Amino acid sequence: MNLIIALSAGVCIGFLAAHIKKPSIQNIVKSKDKNPTAYTDDNTGDYKMVLVVRNDLHMGKGKAAAQCAHGATSTYHSLIEEHQYQLIERWMDCGQKKVVVKVESLEEMQNIKEKAMSFGLHTESIRDAGHTQLAPGTTTVLAIGPDHSKQIDEITGHLKLY
Numbered sequence: 001m002n003l004i005i006a007l008s009a010g011v012c013i014g015f016l017a018a019h020i021k022k023p024s025i026q027n028i029v030k031s032k033d034k035n036p037t038a039y040t041d042d043n044t045g046d047y048k049m050v051l052v053v054r055n056d057l058h059m060g061k062g063k064a065a066a067q068c069a070h071g072a073t074s075t076y077h078s079l080i081e082e083h084q085y086q087l088i089e090r091w092m093d094c095g096q097k098k099v100v101v102k103v104e105s106l107e108e109m110q111n112i113k114e115k116a117m118s119f120g121l122h123t124e125s126i127r128d129a130g131h132t133q134l135a136p137g138t139t140t141v142l143a144i145g146p147d148h149s150k151q152i153d154e155i156t157g158h159l160k161l162y
Helices: 002-019 025-031 061-081 085-093 106-118 149-156
Strands: 047-054 098-103 123-127 139-148
Touching (some): 047 061, 047 085, 047 106, 047 149, 061 085, 061 098, 061 123, 061 139, 085 139
Parallel strands (some): 047 098
Antiparallel strands (some): 047 139
């Protein structure tokens, strides 16, 4: 009798586990929308993130790709911590667009960061840990956004693709 009860319970638990829908990150973002971004008056349009890579460091393509990935994930994590759920949702609805461009110096990157911050855009500077190609603490990538494409283009539209 205990075997029948245990088997029945196992079947029921298995059935429930297989049919309970896990929430997607989009649903989590939509349900936690508490702090609208500065652009609440316009929830339409194109949103993107721009990743600015220092070309003067001559990183290998894999290294540059890894640094850009750090930039994108760090930005996403920061926006979650800042409760910028509406901004994340809008960016996700636009396909999570990311554009990678290049600059030729740290000074140029810093100037772009200052301008982006003056426009009220989110920025993340990525510094290398120094385990492979670069010295520890070297600034490699600047992530800007995600935000309105037109807003970001005012700052990075002149830069060449990486």
